[in-house]
Amino acid sequence: MIRRLLALTPAFALTGCGGAQSVLDPASDQAASVFGVWTLMLWICGIMYALVLAFLALAIWRARRGLAGPPLAEGQKSPADRPLLRWLTGWVGLVVAGLLVLTFGSFLVDRQLAMADQRNALTVRITGYQWWWRVEYDDPVPSRRFVTANELHLPVDRPVRLELEAGDVIHSFWVPNLSGKQDLIPGRTNRLLVTPRRIGQFRGQCAEFCGLQHAWMALDVTVEPQTTFAAWAEAQRRAPPAPATAQAVHGRDVFVGAACNSCHQVVGQPAQGQTGPDLTHLASRRSLAAGARPYSRTALDEWLKNPQALKPGNHMPLVKMRPEERAALVAYLDTLK
Amino acid sequence: MTSRVAAFGAVLLCLAACQRETRALTGQAAPSAPAVAPGELRAGGGLASPPVDPAGAAYEGNAFEISEGQRNYDWFNCYGCHGAGGGDIGPALMDDEWRYGGAITQIRASIADGRPNGMPSFRDKLTDRQLWQIAAYVRSMSGRADKLAASSRNDEMRTTPPTNQARPGPEQSDTSGGEVRR
Numbered sequence: 001m002i003r004r005l006l007a008l009t010p011a012f013a014l015t016g017c018g019g020a021q022s023v024l025d026p027a028s029d030q031a032a033s034v035f036g037v038w039t040l041m042l043w044i045c046g047i048m049y050a051l052v053l054a055f056l057a058l059a060i061w062r063a064r065r066g067l068a069g070p071p072l073a074e075g076q077k078s079p080a081d082r083p084l085l086r087w088l089t090g091w092v093g094l095v096v097a098g099l100l101v102l103t104f105g106s107f108l109v110d111r112q113l114a115m116a117d118q119r120n121a122l123t124v125r126i127t128g129y130q131w132w133w134r135v136e137y138d139d140p141v142p143s144r145r146f147v148t149a150n151e152l153h154l155p156v157d158r159p160v161r162l163e164l165e166a167g168d169v170i171h172s173f174w175v176p177n178l179s180g181k182q183d184l185i186p187g188r189t190n191r192l193l194v195t196p197r198r199i200g201q202f203r204g205q206c207a208e209f210c211g212l213q214h215a216w217m218a219l220d221v222t223v224e225p226q227t228t229f230a231a232w233a234e235a236q237r238r239a240p241p242a243p244a245t246a247q248a249v250h251g252r253d254v255f256v257g258a259a260c261n262s263c264h265q266v267v268g269q270p271a272q273g274q275t276g277p278d279l280t281h282l283a284s285r286r287s288l289a290a291g292a293r294p295y296s297r298t299a300l301d302e303w304l305k306n307p308q309a310l311k312p313g314n315h316m317p318l319v320k321m322r323p324e325e326r327a328a329l330v331a332y333l334d335t336l337k
Numbered sequence: 338m339t340s341r342v343a344a345f346g347a348v349l350l351c352l353a354a355c356q357r358e359t360r361a362l363t364g365q366a367a368p369s370a371p372a373v374a375p376g377e378l379r380a381g382g383g384l385a386s387p388p389v390d391p392a393g394a395a396y397e398g399n400a401f402e403i404s405e406g407q408r409n410y411d412w413f414n415c416y417g418c419h420g421a422g423g424g425d426i427g428p429a430l431m432d433d434e435w436r437y438g439g440a441i442t443q444i445r446a447s448i449a450d451g452r453p454n455g456m457p458s459f460r461d462k463l464t465d466r467q468l469w470q471i472a473a474y475v476r477s478m479s480g481r482a483d484k485l486a487a488s489s490r491n492d493e494m495r496t497t498p499p500t501n502q503a504r505p506g507p508e509q510s511d512t513s514g515g516e517v518r519r
Binding site: 259262315317318319320 | 408413461462463467
């Protein structure tokens with residue numbers, strides 16, 4: 001029984017390795033290459049570790065047996081010296097060979113990443129702020145560019161060139177399923193190429209400590225078929241529908257009349273603030289406040305009630321409004337699909 | 338034996354210091370003193386009978402509230418008129434001249450009710466707590482806040498020194514009745 005449980009333990013441990021935020025579940029060419037190097041390293045280091053333990057056990061066993069023999073005289077060589085020298089030479093050879101395989105393996109993968117096919121690449125500019133992501137889809141036609149926040153949609157099987165920038169402090173872009181980490185440095189642009197190969201929903205996370213809410217600086221990543229992506233991008237370029245109900249119209253007036261519009265933008269409305277996340281299609285997103293809560297009207301209401309309670313220290317102030325004003329605002333924001 | 342008891346006592350004494358300040362993130366401030374009628378104002382001389390609110394002391398001596406006041410000062414655009422404290426189209430806040438009184442209760446009343454010649458009323462825009470926090474920060478600008486509570490580091494690049502280095506000059510206002518006694 002115990003033996004069976006012991007055999008099952010590694011299997012249980014491995015179930016934690018898949019998922020939406022895992023290096024061990026690659027969904028792009030780049031992540032697959034890095035995963036290849038990682039697997040190679042795991043095998044080489046695992047075998048070396050097992051060998052070290054085996055030799056240690058052997059040495060302990062031999063030493064206990066060897067104590068039984070007569071003691072060595074002055075100047076007499078131990079009969080174990082020659083085989084020991086032979087073993088140690090072999091050991092050095094093994095270490096050198098293992099390191100060479102790892103060096104060449106990482107060199108080849110590095111070359112492969114640097115020489116990846118960039119033709120027909122989509123360009124997305126990602127800017128890190130405390131504590132959210134601004135995502136801008138580039139296009140040769142300026143009117144077809146659009147901005148969203150905390151959400152990255154990518155077409156499958158098409159290379160994407162990510163241009164990474166920072167608006168305040170150093171952040172780090174890390175979507176484990178798609179690529180390794182890349183820092184976002186204020187004042188310079190870092191580039192990262194990703195070619196997604198598997199459709200799915202993944203999670204990115206800031207990987208460089210950037211302040212109080214660093215942990216709640218997540219990025220929802222969706223890899224989807226090219227036609228779905230094109231439809232999504234077209235929808236993002238359009239302004240959201242004008243508010244239809246009386247409550248939503250009131251909510252729009254609250255949004256434009258209270259402090260909201262000094263930081264947030266909603267395309268098609270006189271709200272052009274650029275310091276906070278773009279809210280044009282807020283209600284179509286998966287989460288609120290950079291992954292702090294899954295999107296829902298109740299979560300939105302809770303957030304507006306006091307942003308400092310849900311995500312203490314963040315840069316959105318509590319804006320005073322009456323309960324009916326807040327309800328109207330939530331109703332309006334919920335129409336931004 | 339004696340040394341062991343002494344060591345145990347020392348540990349107990351150390352533990353007594355292990356108290357962390359609780360920061361009320363959602364808490365509402367206690368209701369403040371009633372608004373001041375414009376008729377009670379006396380430019381240059383503060384209020385004829387300044388209302389004293391004991392709640393002010395808790396904000397004035399608290400580092401968290403003062404730094405939240407600084408963030409609110411930025412967010413609600415006090416900059417627009419008062420600059421980083423040196424003043425612009427609004428009066429300077431980092432000197433010690435107070436047209437309507439320099440006690441925290443009086444500063445709070447000026448923000449909440451507005452003042453003639455341009456200062457709007459923020460009573461409907463800010464929560465009571467935000468009013469107190471901004472008032473505490475404004476007071477710290479001229480070096481009036483507790484040195485241990487005032488910030489040693491500004492959030493962003495400023496033209497003014499950190500508030501814990503501000504040197505209070507001779508205060509030129511009538512705070513006789515408005516000063517919060519501690």
